[in-house]
Amino acid sequence: MLKQLYYIVPAMLCCYLTARAQQTEPDTTSRESLDEVVVTATRTPRSIKNVPVPVTVIGQDKIERMGALRLNEVLTEQVGLQIISDHGTGIQLQGLSSDYILILIDGEPVIGRTAGTLDLTRLAIGNIQRIEIVKGPSSSLYGSEAMGGVINIITKKIPAAYTGQVRARVRRYNTIDLTAEAARQNERWGWYLFVNRLSTNGYNTTDSISKAIPAYTAWTFNPKLQIKLSSKWELTLNTRFYLEEQKNNLAVAEGNGLHLLKDRTRNTDLNIAPVLTFKPNNDNRLQVRNYITAYHTKTFIDYQPENTPYDESYFNQQFYRTEAQYDHSFSEAHTSTIGAGNIIEAVEATRYDNNNKLTQQYIFGQHQWMPSKQFNLVAGFRYDRHNQYRDRISPKLSLRWNVNRRLSIQASAGGGYKAPDFRQMLLNFTNPVAGYSVFGTSVVGAGISRLQAEGQISSLYLDPATIQNIKAESSIAFNTSVLYTPANRLTVQLNVFRNNISDLIDTRPIALKTNGQNVFSYFNYNKVFTQGIEFQSSYSLPFGLQVSAAYQYLDAKDATVWDNIKAGNVYYRDASNVDRKVKRQDYGGLYNRSKHSGNIKLLYDDTRFNYNVSLRGIYRGKFGYGGDVNSNAILDDPAEYADGYTVWNLSAQKFFNKITVEAGVNNLFKATNTYDPLLAGRQWYVGAALRFVKNTRQQTSK
């Protein structure tokens, strides 16, 4: 197998270079087309009925009928997923924030996070065939950031016939979304091209100078190419280009009042993924994947009306990955997967020293065993070594028992991890106003030496040489799921989950400066846990009506704080300035987590007159907004919670021969919340789509 690799890698490079020279040529990826097949849970195409971890699949028809424009709008309607605004529009999954959730496009990671948040508004959805969501850690397959879960966007497969579509949607706030796509498949090769332009004026949620969502214009291009080299070899090239320009106003307190500022940000995103697949027969498959991705963001902030510079900052990230994966079926019952990869990552930013190169190598292995139709078991591991933090092994064991036709049980235990972020490794920052300094763990030694040489250090709290190599944040998680189909039209699913996360990274002072301020660096010291129950039920009534309800109970706590509360070491300051012990029942856990959340959906499909209507209510219970009113920096006072709310979205589609028209209202009853800037007012939308080739009508169906 190694020998084969030697030939394949140079071949891949060649292909990549050629492909790059002909970027105008579109491409594609071959994907399993059966509705019931999923790829994310085991990295191999498998029937959803035979994977031992629960996988949520959101199909193209569901996405289209929502009238959604970006990924965040789709994910917000799923139970256990919460959209959180924090340096961008991020996802929280079973209480774990965006830092801990891996987002993939056709199996390749999306990069470019700001303070840990991957902004989901960068991801257009018109090219999506389905979204697969695996909750719980999948680091044994995907490595860092797959601690809380994996969201894999599977782009459209190339249809057999020449086909295409144009679509336009207009929404409140002068939001215009235009999409065009076309695809063609021949015997030997196929191509797909997707272009999207989204522009909006953005909006204010409060009477402020800055808009909650800024005005922006974004372009997405997704050309794909697929070549069948022979009956055994296939090459696919999936590429994506994204360009976004946004504008906003800010204000800064200077002198006697506020000075107006104008913020201009440009984000660009590039993904190139050539994949070579060798499938000599049904029992063997070798895939070599190359992935090149880059994310750039640049921000200019200028004084207004003078137009003189106030601040300028940038962040550039490049990520190159080569990965090989080999799957072998020994028999019906046994399938093994092994793989290895190499990652080279480079990052440059305003507050980092230059030329930061990160390298990582990994191997992973997995074995799937199906002793009978009733049982299946998957065991896997992944070993990662990295040049900036300690080596790491992530195991996972999961099993499924199909008790009978109506009942199945899934259980899994696994380890997840998240690499220290760039800031934690590379930051080299001194606050010009307050005078404190912060160093990442990779640069702290040099930073302290420099400050000492400059006579800026008054004393050291600890010897910088003793600062250990930082570890990745890690978790151990347990998931159990019961799927029950009491009647043919009714399904009930119950998930119970628990995550123990340790070695959370935070700052600690390491030295005192002569100016009286501290020098900080990053350490692993904190622990949190999340646990909860998720319930989903769906009932298909006759006449095309489907009713579903879902609910999540979540308990997410800082384990260190929780232990201190139990030991009686945590206080709050009451109204008369007396310090009192925090009672256990008053501790609300981590901020921005709702103990209760859920949704209700009514979907109606009329096959006689070819239309559909859907009404969805999304409930988010009260949550800690991050403020502290009683001097203990934890969530324990009723005034530290933001109220819960329910958003109702209504949408409808009507299909004519080649034309679809659609309309809807998002946030029907104008739910608002001071602490959720993503809650816009009531937003109507209308849209139309035209398919220019028949027989590929992607009409809604269950």
Next chain:
Amino acid sequence: MRHISLWIAAALVVTTSACKKDSDSTPAPLEAKTVTDINANPADNGGFSMYFNLTTGTSVPATDSATNKWDIAFKTTTIKVNSGTSGPGTASAQLVTTGFDDLIDAPENGYATDGATGFAIPAGTGNGWYSYTGAAASGPQHAILPIAGKTIVVKTVNGKYAKIQIVSYYKGNPNVSTAEFADLAKRPLGGYYTIRYMVQADGSRKLK
């Protein structure tokens, strides 16, 4: 029925008198004193700290800074004790995570003096007695707020134990949850300490 009531009444009398007896046997509780607006801004003090004597409950002029007349000194957010690098005295201190009222006995060990490795009462946000809110997303920004449950225990220059709660860092001990406090233009001046403290004159570690 009447019998039972009588018994209860009798029992009550006994219990109440028992309680009285108990409290009579302990010494009279110490009194917590509050001092407001100790000005710790060096600009107002000729560039010096504001020196304070816990036994007398009064401030000490800067001209006496090289004497044993003071126990602790305030200079913006830093609190010094009269020892080591800060003064000629033998005072020492530590910061404990116990509420002022819950701290019944001063710890036996753990006291430090001001020295090259730092102050006995640790300085810096989140590290000592206060947290600096910075550009907080909610609540007052750029404010110095005492952390609940942090109590400073001092061994004074004359070897007596004392405990101190920092109540406020702002002039007039304002309510910090108001919109007025959040408004930097209307916020009262900083560097004005309000402290609540208690000194045990008999030399024991009892602080109640």
